Amino acid sequence: MEILLETLTLPGAALGPQNPLPRFRDPQHDRAPASDGTLTDEQLAGFGKHTGARLLPYCAQDRFSFDKPMRDYPVIRMENDRLRALFLPGFGGRLWSLYDKKLGRELLFRNPVIQPANLALRCAWMSGGIEWNVGQLGHAYSTCDDVFFARCTGPDGRPFLRMYDYLRTTGLVWQVDFHFPEEDSAFLAAHVRVINPTDRVAPLYWWTNIAVPETGARVLSGCGDVIYINPNTLTKEGTVHGYGAARMPHLPPLGNADVSYPENFPYSNEYFFQNPPTDPAPWEASLYRDGFAFVERSTQPLRIRKMFCWGMHKGGRNWQDHLALPGQGAYMEIQAGLSPTQCHGADMAPGAVLRFTQCFGSMELDPALWSEPDWDAAVRCAGEEAEQVLPAARLAEWDQAFTALEDAPQAELLHAGHGWGALEQRRRARMGEPPLPGWPEDGTHTVFSPEEQPWAELLADSRMTPLEPGQLPVSWMTDPAWRPLLTDAYRTDPSNAAVAAALGVLEYENENWDEAAAIWRENWNMQPTAIVCRCLAQNSLRKGKEPQARELIRQAMALQGDAPHPALAAEYLTMLQAQSRWQELWDAFSALPKAVQQDERVTILAATAAGHLQNDEFLDRVFAHKFAVIREGETQLTDVWFAAMARRKAAAEGRDDLAAVEQEVRATMAPPDTIDFRLTGR
Numbered sequence: 001m002e003i004l005l006e007t008l009t010l011p012g013a014a015l016g017p018q019n020p021l022p023r024f025r026d027p028q029h030d031r032a033p034a035s036d037g038t039l040t041d042e043q044l045a046g047f048g049k050h051t052g053a054r055l056l057p058y059c060a061q062d063r064f065s066f067d068k069p070m071r072d073y074p075v076i077r078m079e080n081d082r083l084r085a086l087f088l089p090g091f092g093g094r095l096w097s098l099y100d101k102k103l104g105r106e107l108l109f110r111n112p113v114i115q116p117a118n119l120a121l122r123c124a125w126m127s128g129g130i131e132w133n134v135g136q137l138g139h140a141y142s143t144c145d146d147v148f149f150a151r152c153t154g155p156d157g158r159p160f161l162r163m164y165d166y167l168r169t170t171g172l173v174w175q176v177d178f179h180f181p182e183e184d185s186a187f188l189a190a191h192v193r194v195i196n197p198t199d200r201v202a203p204l205y206w207w208t209n210i211a212v213p214e215t216g217a218r219v220l221s222g223c224g225d226v227i228y229i230n231p232n233t234l235t236k237e238g239t240v241h242g243y244g245a246a247r248m249p250h251l252p253p254l255g256n257a258d259v260s261y262p263e264n265f266p267y268s269n270e271y272f273f274q275n276p277p278t279d280p281a282p283w284e285a286s287l288y289r290d291g292f293a294f295v296e297r298s299t300q301p302l303r304i305r306k307m308f309c310w311g312m313h314k315g316g317r318n319w320q321d322h323l324a325l326p327g328q329g330a331y332m333e334i335q336a337g338l339s340p341t342q343c344h345g346a347d348m349a350p351g352a353v354l355r356f357t358q359c360f361g362s363m364e365l366d367p368a369l370w371s372e373p374d375w376d377a378a379v380r381c382a383g384e385e386a387e388q389v390l391p392a393a394r395l396a397e398w399d400q401a402f403t404a405l406e407d408a409p410q411a412e413l414l415h416a417g418h419g420w421g422a423l424e425q426r427r428r429a430r431m432g433e434p435p436l437p438g439w440p441e442d443g444t445h446t447v448f449s450p451e452e453q454p455w456a457e458l459l460a461d462s463r464m465t466p467l468e469p470g471q472l473p474v475s476w477m478t479d480p481a482w483r484p485l486l487t488d489a490y491r492t493d494p495s496n497a498a499v500a501a502a503l504g505v506l507e508y509e510n511e512n513w514d515e516a517a518a519i520w521r522e523n524w525n526m527q528p529t530a531i532v533c534r535c536l537a538q539n540s541l542r543k544g545k546e547p548q549a550r551e552l553i554r555q556a557m558a559l560q561g562d563a564p565h566p567a568l569a570a571e572y573l574t575m576l577q578a579q580s581r582w583q584e585l586w587d588a589f590s591a592l593p594k595a596v597q598q599d600e601r602v603t604i605l606a607a608t609a610a611g612h613l614q615n616d617e618f619l620d621r622v623f624a625h626k627f628a629v630i631r632e633g634e635t636q637l638t639d640v641w642f643a644a645m646a647r648r649k650a651a652a653e654g655r656d657d658l659a660a661v662e663q664e665v666r667a668t669m670a671p672p673d674t675i676d677f678r679l680t681g682r
Helices: 314-323 375-389 392-403 419-428 452-459 478-493 497-509 515-526 529-541 548-558 566-577 582-591 600-613 616-624 634-654 658-667
Strands: 004-010 070-079 084-089 094-100 117-120 124-125 130-132 148-153 159-166 173-179 188-195 202-203 206-213 218-221 223-227 242-247 269-272 285-287 292-300 304-309 331-337 347-348 353-364 408-414
Touching: 004 159, 094 353, 148 242, 148 497, 159 408, 159 419, 188 206, 188 392, 206 353, 218 223, 218 375, 285 331, 285 375, 292 331, 292 375, 331 634, 347 478, 375 515, 408 497, 419 478, 452 478, 452 566, 478 497, 497 515, 497 529, 515 529, 529 548, 529 566, 548 566, 566 582, 566 600, 582 600, 600 616, 600 634, 634 658
Parallel strands: none
Antiparallel strands: 004 070, 070 084, 084 094, 094 130, 117 124, 130 206, 148 159, 148 408, 159 173, 173 188, 188 353, 202 347, 206 331, 218 285, 223 242, 223 269, 269 304, 285 292, 292 353, 304 331
16 A cells, blocks of 8 residues: 655646635624425524635635646545545645546546636635535635645554644634555545534534536435425525425426436536434445446434536536536536535534544446336435445444544654644644644644744734735734734734734624724824725725725725735725726726736626626627636626627617516527526526
C-alpha cells in the first residue's frame, strides 16, 4: 500500500484574489422553507434551522473565468492492490478519482477539467469526485481551498491518510481518516470525527456529496419514503423552496414517471431518502445497465440519502457543460447527510463529538433484477447485494477499529492547510485556555500567510499595521474569543482603521450592530478609509437609509482613486439596481475604468440597466458573452433577454401589449446557451 504526494496535470481555471469585503450573516438565522402539508411532525423538526446565509470570517472566492490552460495541482495518491484514490488537497480534499484496477473502471464521475463556478457559500465550487461538506448549508467553506493531509500509522504498522481542518465560523475541529480496511480491500473507508471544543452550542451539518455518471443510471436506497422539492418553487431567483413528501418511485409533479432514473427529470431537482435511525448501516447505490453499481454505506448517524440531478432541460445541460467540457459533464450526485434535508439543522453541544464511518466501492448486479418496475423488489435485491459485499456487522467492526486510531499521531505532513488552527492554539495559550482538542501540535505554522499575518501580529504585539485610506483588509475574525485582544488594541489607538474595521466587523457579525457602528463612526471621524466607509454603508442599508448608503459607498470608491475595487463597484451598482435607478446605474457603470467594467458581476448589473434603457448594442454583446460567475438559480440575464426579445417582437409586429408578448416569448423562445442556467424551463 502506498500514500504519496504527487502532481496532477490537467486543464484548469485559476481562482482570482478573494473578495475582501465582509459579507455579514443573514439576521434571520433560521430560514422558513415551505411545506405542502405532507411532511410529518418528525420531518418538520429542525426544518430551516441554521440555514440563514453565513460567510464570515471567510471571504468570497468570486473571481474566476473560463481560461483553462494546463496546470499542475498537488494530488495525494492512496493505493492498494485493488483501488487507486486521488485526493486534491487544494480543493477541500476532494476525492478526485477512485479507480478499481481489477475492474479497469473509474468508480466516480472524474471531471476532465477544474472549472470553478458560482454554486457555493464562498461562490467557487466545482463538480466531480467526492466532496466533504461540514459546517453550513451551501457546500464546505474549504471546497475550493487548502486543507491539511498527513500520513499516519496504526499500532500494527499499517499506514492510513488523515485529512483535517479548523472550521472558523463555529470553532469546530474536523478530520477524516481514510483507510483500506484490508490489504486488497475493494472499499475505501472514510472515518469522520467532528469535535466541538467550545463552550457554545454549534450548528451541526455534514453531507458527503458523491458525483457519479448519470447516463443510464438508476438510484436506489433502503427506504422508499422521500422528501422532494416542488419545481414550481425553483422558477424564480430568490424564491423560497417548497418541500413535499412522497413514496418512490413517483413524485406528484411528474405523475407516473419513475424518478429513480435521474434522466426522467425535465428540471433540476433532488429528493432525500428518509432512512430510519434504526437502520444499522444505511446505503445508496447508482446502478448501470452493464451490471456495474457504485455503492456506499455508512454507520449511524449518517442515515439520510439524497439524489441530485441537473435535469434534462436546456439549463441543466448547460450547467453540466459549464462545469466540465461540452458533452463530457453528464453527472449526478448521490449524497449522505445527518438531517432529513439540507434545509434541516441540528445542534452540537459544547464538548460533543460526532463520528461515523462511510465506505465507497462497487458491486455487480444483473440489471434484470433491479430494473423491474416493482420498486420494493428492486430495493430488496440491491440491498441484499450491498449486505453481501459490505455487511453491516463488518462495517461496525471497522468503525470501532478506526475510532481507536482517531488520535494516532501523524508520521508526515503531506500538505499544509491554512494557519487559522495554529493561530487559535496561540490565542488559547496567550489567554491561559486549554489547547484546541484534536489539533496536532506539530509546529507547522511558524510562518503565516498574508491573510493570517495581521492576527499573528495582534497576538504578538497587541497591534495591527495601519491601513492606507484606500487599502482594504485581507481577512477577518469573528470569533468572540478575539474580542478582548481587538478591544485592547482599539483602546490603545482608536485611529487605526485596521483595528477599528476588524473590531467593528466582529461586533457586527455577532449582531452588536450599534456598538460596531459607533466604532466605525469614531474611526471615520478621525480619518476616512474605504473599508470603514463601506461598513458604515452596509449599516445604513440595514436601517433602510439607502441614500446615505449610496453616498458612503461613493466615498469608499473615491478613496481608492482611479482604480476602485470591482467588489465596491458591484455593491454600489446593486444599490442603484434595488431602487430601479437605471440611468444612474448606467452612468455610474460608464464612469468606471474599463478593467472594472469588464468584471463579470459589474457587467451583469449594467445589463439590467441597459435593458430598461433599451441599449441593444450593449445587450447583444452581453448575450454573446460566456459568463463564469452566473449563480446557481440566477435569472437576471435571462429575464433581461426575455424582456428585450419581447420588446423587439412587439415593435416589429406593432403591438403594445408587452406583457402578453413576453409571455409568448417565454413559451416559444430559448435564451442563448451563454446565459441560460435556469433550474427549470425549456
